[in-house]
Amino acid sequence: MPAQRTPAGSARDRILETAFRLFYAHGPRGVGVDTVIAESGVAKATLYKHFPRKDDLVLAYLDRVDQAWFGALRAAARDAGDEPRDQLVGMFDALAGACRRDGYHGCAFINTAAESPAGGAVHARTVEHKTVVRAWVTELARQAGAADPELLARQLTLLLDGGLAGGVLDGDPVIAEAARRSARTLVDAALR
Amino acid sequence: MPAQRTPAGSARDRILETAFRLFYAHGPRGVGVDTVIAESGVAKATLYKHFPRKDDLVLAYLDRVDQAWFGALRAAARDAGDEPRDQLVGMFDALAGACRRDGYHGCAFINTAAESPAGGAVHARTVEHKTVVRAWVTELARQAGAADPELLARQLTLLLDGGLAGGVLDGDPVIAEAARRSARTLVDAALR
DNA sequence: GAGATGGTAGACGGAGCTGTCTGTAGAATC
DNA sequence: GATTCTACAGACAGCTCCGTCTACCATCTC
Numbered sequence: 001m002p003a004q005r006t007p008a009g010s011a012r013d014r015i016l017e018t019a020f021r022l023f024y025a026h027g028p029r030g031v032g033v034d035t036v037i038a039e040s041g042v043a044k045a046t047l048y049k050h051f052p053r054k055d056d057l058v059l060a061y062l063d064r065v066d067q068a069w070f071g072a073l074r075a076a077a078r079d080a081g082d083e084p085r086d087q088l089v090g091m092f093d094a095l096a097g098a099c100r101r102d103g104y105h106g107c108a109f110i111n112t113a114a115e116s117p118a119g120g121a122v123h124a125r126t127v128e129h130k131t132v133v134r135a136w137v138t139e140l141a142r143q144a145g146a147a148d149p150e151l152l153a154r155q156l157t158l159l160l161d162g163g164l165a166g167g168v169l170d171g172d173p174v175i176a177e178a179a180r181r182s183a184r185t186l187v188d189a190a191l192r
Numbered sequence: 193m194p195a196q197r198t199p200a201g202s203a204r205d206r207i208l209e210t211a212f213r214l215f216y217a218h219g220p221r222g223v224g225v226d227t228v229i230a231e232s233g234v235a236k237a238t239l240y241k242h243f244p245r246k247d248d249l250v251l252a253y254l255d256r257v258d259q260a261w262f263g264a265l266r267a268a269a270r271d272a273g274d275e276p277r278d279q280l281v282g283m284f285d286a287l288a289g290a291c292r293r294d295g296y297h298g299c300a301f302i303n304t305a306a307e308s309p310a311g312g313a314v315h316a317r318t319v320e321h322k323t324v325v326r327a328w329v330t331e332l333a334r335q336a337g338a339a340d341p342e343l344l345a346r347q348l349t350l351l352l353d354g355g356l357a358g359g360v361l362d363g364d365p366v367i368a369e370a371a372r373r374s375a376r377t378l379v380d381a382a383l384r
Numbered sequence: 385g386a387g388a389t390g391g392t393a394g395a396c397g398g399a400g401c402t403g404t405c406t407g408t409a410g411a412a413t414c
Numbered sequence: 415g416a417t418t419c420t421a422c423a424g425a426c427a428g429c430t431c432c433g434t435c436t437a438c439c440a441t442c443t444c
Contacts, residue, residue, distance in 0.1 A: 111307075
């Protein structure tokens with residue numbers, strides 16, 4: 001290609017960065033397009049060129065969250081060592097990290113799903129995220145030698161969801177610690 | 193008082209019943225006051241007489257959910273027998289019941305908290321609900337003889353939250369079953 | 385120079401939102 | 415009969431929201 005794609009993508013990036021911050025803090029429905037425009041210092045036409053519908057921006061926001069959160073989850077698992085059974089517990093360090101982060105406001109997917117019509121693309125994307133994460137945990141559980149990897153994955157993602165979702169009420173890091181201990185108990189019981 | 197309070201409270205009840213249904217399905221922010229008025233067959237002035245602000249209606253909605261959910265939780269625990277350790281597991285039958293219910297849409301408190309400004313009365317009410325429930329579970333854990341009732345209660349309410357909150361994405365009753373099994377494992381481990 | 389590209393600035397329409405207000409009507413109470 | 419209470423019906427103001435549109439500008443390429 002002769003002309004390189006976007007010179008810097010600076011406008012698009014500013015929009016996404018601003019949307020990420022505002023959508024996470026107040027929920028997509030709680031933030032008007034005009035606010036995103038004002039805070040990102042971009043023209044309205046520019047925003048609508050990159051994201052023809054507000055939902056397109058919401059989807060891009062969810063993709064960004066997915067990258068960040070799923071990435072943190074895998075990194076935490078990796079940091080726990082080579083043993084899958086340790087990784088299943090270690091991934092909960094990502095939850096602890098999230099709880100401690102300033103402006104922590106729970107699970108972006110559950111929060112967004114709660115306000116999205118059931119049939120729409122936005123809701124579907126939130127479900128897709130949870131499915132992908134659970135599949136990854138299931139594979140880890142299989143590698144660890146769990147008799148019923150599906151069940152163990154369900155149990156652990158349930159804990160993750162509970163810890164994350166509850167963050168919208170109370171971001172106490174003690175929650176993450178309780179979740180981690182539960183994970184240890186459940187993993188030990190499943191691999192006995 | 194000579195004049196009995198409300199002759200039947202029928203208008204107020206219709207408003208509350210309608211708000212309960214619509215708020216739970218779409219979130220308070222997703223339902224306009226006009227819609228509540230139209231669907232409950234009530235005059236606008238009547239609604240604003242009973243609930244001067246929309247937030248007052250939201251608070252009444254949360255109270256209603258609290259009664260229903262906390263009631264179901266205690267009933268499920270009671271049905272599990274007299275032993276506190278069985279009650280700690282049995283309360284998860286309430287989660288299974290919720291999952292199977294038509295129009296199940298996750299945890300009303302988490303969903304509402306996600307869209308409510310952090311400092312407000314609505315957000316505070318959601319936190320209060322979770323606190324009350326956890327206190328009740330803590331007392332149950334203490335009666336069961338847990339070494340660390342606070343921790344066990346955290347762990348179990350985490351499971352409850354995860355199961356409930358995840359319902360906005362996927363109301364599969366298999367979730368409730370996984371939560372129940374986790375609860376059994378955690379309770380057994382804590383009371384060993 | 386002509387045109388394409390990507391950006392800024394902001395008006396505008398049509399819709400929906402909350403909350404107020406005026407006016408009417410039935411029923412109970414004094 | 416007069417008053418009070420409760421409810422119905424609906425117009426209205428003021429705001430926000432989404433998305434479209436016109437106009438202008440800078441840069442780069444042909």
